[in-house]
Structure formats: structure tokens, C-alpha cells
Amino acid sequence: MSAEPTGPRGLGGAIPLGPGMPARPPAPEPLTAPRPAAVPEHVAESQEAVRLPAAPVDPDARLPAGFAKLSVQRAYGEPGQDAFWLTGHSGELESRLDSEYTRLRPDDLVLHNLRPGSSMPPSEILLGLAEWSQGQDPLVRWINVLRARHGTELQLVVWDDTDYDIPWELLHLTGHQENGLVSGILGALVTVVRWTTVREAGTTPFGAPASCSGQVLGYYAEQMRRDVEVFQEYVHRAHIGTPRTFLTELTRPDLGAGLVYMGCHAEYGDRAHEVRIASVSWSDLNRQAMPALRGGSTLVCLNACESGRLFDNRGRGENALRGFAELFLRKGAGGCIATSGKVGDDIAHLLIRELVGRVCADPDLPVARALREFRASAVARLPDPLTWLDVGSRAYTERQQEILLVLYSFMFLYFGHPLTTLRLRVRAQEVRA
Template sequence: MPDERPGGLVAGIPLGPGTPARRPTPEPKPAPRPTQVPDHVAQPDKPVPLDAAPVDPDDRLPLGFAKISVHPALDDRGREVFWLKGLSSDPQTRLDSEHPWLPPADLALHRLRKGGKAPPPSEILLGLAEWSLGQDDLVCWINALRARYGPDLQLVIWDDTDYDIPWELLNLGARDGGGLVSEILGALVTVVRWSSSLHCGPASPLGVPASCAGHVLGYYAHGMTRDADAFDGFEHEPHIGSIETFLAELTRPDLGAGLVYMGCHAEHGSKLNEVTLAELTWSEYYWSAMPSLSGGSTLVYLNACDSARLVDNHGRGDNALRGFPELFLRKGAGACIATSGKVGDDVAHELVRELVGRVCADPELPVARALREFRAGALARLPDTLPRARNGLAQRRILLFLYSFMFLFFGHPFTTLQLSERTPEVPA
């Protein structure tokens, strides 16, 4: 029989001082469950004009910022759809869906690398260009903001769905003959992710940006220790294959880590008990005390497949989206990087090396912008003409490009990272 702790929790789940015995305070705002499409959003076959909407002074955003809110709903046939609302720092520049849209489920990036059932990478890219053609209002709205703010535009995608829509791959130029790969949102604009379920810790995409500074605390699964090479020259505390000693470090309020890095395996499922990271479930992390993150000055970087994906947790009586970015931000992290699919090891290793190199060479460079520049580099390496679907070798080039868009940033667009340099050892 397992050793029972008070409250019926089995041994291995820490309890006692420093460990929350209840849901955290403040309570996270629940992500809205799908409802009927709002009256002001017309059905596709019944377009109606919209009345003028009053300007809400609370909707004012910082200069150069824009926010796209993605709302889940059900259409009159009971299908899951979404509708959009866009706001910017100019209250007169707004976006409201005239129609609900079906999510492009076949184009989610987690569909890549699914063995024989996976579509060719070029089909994902072509499909997203076709899908973008139907997003005229959204594309025109973003391009108008780009014309006004240029590279200084900061876009927050506040997605309250679990549809896994790859917004960073929205094509902004297909309609105007800009080509299939010439104007991809995530390579042109700094994009960060958020949802209502994340709005419960110190981090906010519209509040004060986090300044993450300190040493590196790393966990590496066996077979992923190469990632640790990215932190040569910096103060680094690696834990290889021992998740328990890694978690024990997170219980230290005085840890002072600027970056918590996890290079490991993860699993995603439709229920929260199927969501794991380094072989521990979401709930096991939830009940693990992490006071070291409470200051909001630590970036959590999850180099783990599907770690950015969120789960509708209504099966546990919880009207919210749950996942690992939400969990670590709720614990107090200043920002989080995670992946929306199964990323190839080489690209994942290249990204962490490039990000660390870029942000440490320029401590004022926001992490989200460095991620945008990484995507732009991947875009520049794509051929002008996409290979045919049956050209397996050439398809790999498209796959590597799509991998670079799987990394999502949750947090303020101006969040920075400064790692402590290792003190050279003085010979005796």
C-alpha cells in the first residue's frame, strides 16, 4: 500500500509549509467555454452590418501595442468556431469579426512528425497560405498597424481556445501577390501569446516587463545534455536525469536563477492527467512548491515537445485552459518559452544557442524580439519555390522552417534576460 499523507495525497507530493494546500490566490480568470456565437457576429450565410461600438477607456494599450483576442464559440450546427476582436494603442483602430471562423485543425503544427499520418510539411505551409486568404479583415488590420509602427509593433495574441491555431504563420502577403513565404507574421512582427487562464501571476503582456537576471538552473533528460553546451561561460547548475533534485532547488526562495531551463520529453493529451513533463504530470508540478519563481524575475524555457499546448480542463470542474506555461507563470515566473509541437533536436539546440547568444550580447534586447529574429533567419533560408510534396529530401527544409515557429513566447514583449557570467578559476 502507498504511504498516505494527510488529505489522501500519496507520498511524493510535497505538503507542509511552503506548499499550497488550496487553489492559488488570486484565482485565475477562467477562459470562456464555447458558447453560441454572439449576436453581433453574423453567421457566414447571413452577413449583417455591425453597429458602432463605444470605445472603452480600459481598452487603451501602450503605444505601438496591439491585441488580438480569440474567443471560442459554437455555431448554429454545434461546431467549434472562433471570433476575433482586435485593439491597438489607437482606440479608433479596432477589429471585430463579422463572421465566426472554423479553426484550421488540419494545419496545427503538432500534426507534423506523426509517422505515416503526418502531412508533408509543404502542405501545412500551403494550407496556411490558403487559410490566410480567408482572413482578409485580420490581415488588413495587421498590415495597417505595420505601416504605422513598422518593426516596433508589439502584437499580443490573447487566445482563449485550445484549437492550436499557428497564428505566427499567418501569411500577410498572399492576397497581394507577396508570395507563399515572403510575409509571415512571426518573422515580421514581435508576437507574444497569452490567455485569460494565465492572468493570475506577476507576469502580464501589457503590464511591466520582466527583467530576468541570474544564473541558469537546468534539467536535462538523458540524451538531451547537449543543450547544456549553450550555457558555457555562464553560471550554470545542471541536473541530469534527476527531476527530484531539480525540483528541490525550486523550493529555495533565495535561488536567484534568471533562467530555468528544461530539456526533456513531454506528452500531451485531451485530459490533464495525460499532460506530462519529464514523466511528471501537470498536477504533480502544481502541488510542488516553487517559491524561487515568486519574484517574477525568472524566465522558464521548456525545450519539450508539445509543452506550449493547453488543455480544456472542464472534466475536472475547472472552466479554464491548463498547461505548463500557465502553471509556471502562475507560480511566479516572469515569462515562459514552450513548444507547440514535436521539435527536432537540432533546431531546438540551435535556437537555445542563438537566443542565449543574442540576448547576452545585448542585455537590452527583448527575448521575444530575439525569437522573431530567429524565425526571420529561418524564413530567409527557405527556397522561393516550394518543393513538391513527394520530394522527401527537400521537404526537410520546410520542416526545419516550421520547427522554428513552434516556439511560443508567453509574457511581456519587452522581457529581457541577463545571465550571470562564470567567474574564471584562478590557478593555484
């Protein structure tokens, strides 16, 4: 869907506001430099040092080689129209992205629309995202410039300070034969990580990567206890049923967990009191001390529906986004995997087995890279091109299921440094007499 020009000439003069830092409007034309003023021969010199006001400094203005930052900021315009600004940079002045106009939120294309009993066919979301991508030409061109320059070493950080749930990983990229660029889906071609402003901690995904290592601390709802099997090769402290003892473990500074895993159900709402995981409210979890996460050497994985979604906490008087990924990062986690929609228990078990298997198979492989390979494997199972099928036919139903599995794979989001790794402690082999 092509986006209408909005913003200064569209959405009634929309201005970027919201939980994150405001997006920078297009730079004005440079002014002619003023002529130097004549300096008198005799100038009285002050004997006291003059204190200058502090100048704001963007700690992420200079990015590591191969890194790029896409900032997504909310914009407010006419009532009832949610919009956003995009800016992007890679530390190279010639490779910048600045939205001239705001863009409208693509409500129909968010992945949490894929709910049980929903009338939205998965193919409509996939094809709709392809059409929507055609209207994001400046963004696609910017990413392609970076792809041509850095190849598979490109690390894209999507710093999204909106609660719009836009599936950026499903942006469709065009190919360019001369530059050796293939067309395809962003999250399967480029290492993409998520981030949002973590206010109290002040952390960013551009410092040193985390090296998460140690045992597994897991919580499993009764109906998801099969997930325990995923970690049978590793030292594992499993808690099944009530989350109380699991949360108590997080208060131990000496826990030594490389991975904190939760396989359970979660609930999302527009207000803090509506957001829960394992029957624990976001507020209760927010009050929980978690010294076990301090030091940034623990990865958190939330195999729980909609656990990766953020909510606007204005109802409690703060201009900030909150959520479970933000909460665990703020409390010290080295990274967090969470989901942006609802995944059925059986499918979630199969997907998490494959994902965790990829992450753990090579301890030197960054988590974000393993997730990219996980998505690419899912996309490779789709027929190309998608052929037209009669609605209601058996082939049509089977095709919808194939597409649904691909979209489920893209629901798993990773928040953290692109080069963070995970090394789990292997269980000692039993010696038989």
C-alpha cells in the first residue's frame, strides 16, 4: 500500500513526539556564512573562566563499522491518524535516511492480527506487506546502499519508540543485479535486531556485546512443559506450574544463568494492568528484584504470546513505552527474545526447538545471526512465486498454513546487541558401570 505524503505537508503539520527522542525534521538549506566581524586592537580579557552550557551529545552518533540504526518515532497530526517518522544512519555521512514526510501506521498488517479464529488470511498479510514495502522506497534504497557496502556483515538495529507493532523484519527489499543484491525479505537477508529506549538503565545496543554463559533457568506452564526437552543436554533448573519459585531464583546474585527461559502464556493490553505473563502482572514483575540478571551475561527468552509488544504508559503519567522485553533489559539482561503475536502451543514448541537448536549449536554464532538463519530457513520453504489459488480449495488451505508458519517465524524478535552470543553449560555425561 503506497503511503500518502504526510507530515509537514500532509498530516496537518504533524510533529514527532512520543516515548523516544523526537525524530529530527529535514535539515534546512544551509545559510550563507556571515562575514567575520572586525576585532578591535585592544580587547579586555576576562580573568575568570566562563562556564558554557552543556551541549547534548548523541552517544550513538558514531556506530561501529557495519552497524546501522533505523529510528522509528511517533508523530502526532490529525486526530485518529497514527503516524511515524523514520531516520537512519550508519556513521557514514553519505548514508543517511531522513523522512521528508510522516508515514501512516499499517494497522492491517501487524502480526498480532493472526489470532485463532481470525478472518485475516495469512497470505493477505504477506502480500499486503509486499505492497506496503513499495511505498517505503527511500527506506528500501537506504538499506540496499548498506547491503551493497557491507554485504552479509551488515547489522541493522531497528530502534522503535512506538507501540505500532510494525513488522520491520518483513519489509520486502528489491534486488540490484549490478551490486549483487538479491530481492527478498529483510529479516531473512540482513541481521536485524530490535531496541527501544530503556530509560532508567540508559543502555544501548552499540556498546560491547554480551557473552551470555552458564546454566538454564526455566519456567514452564503445565501445558508447555514439553519445552523442557529442548534443554535436556544442558545444566537446567526447571520450574513447572507456579512461577513463584522461579521468580525467587531471580533474586540470587550468584545464580549463574546464561539463559532465563519462560514457556507460558502472556496477555497484552493497552494499559499496564492488562499486561501479564504466567499470570503475573507487568507491575508485579516490575517490582521484582532480579540481581541474577545484573552484569549483562544472561539472555532472556520469552516463548509467550505477544511478550514482545510494548504499551504506552501515559495512563500512569509517564511518557514512556513499557513491556516485558524493556523490563528485562532494564533489569540487566544481556538480550531478550520475545514474540510479537500469538503462536499456538504445538507450533511454538516446534519453532522454539529449532530456534534454540540454532542458537546453541554454535556458541560463537551471534544470537541475532542465528535468528536470521532461522527466518531464512522458513522463507526458503515457501514456493516462489506464490501462485494464485482458488479460495476454499484444499491447496489454498494448505498454502495458508505454509505462509502462517513463515509469519510465525518472524514473530520472534530479538532485543539486544547484534553480536551477543550464548554458551550454555553442558550436562556431564553419566558414566555407566
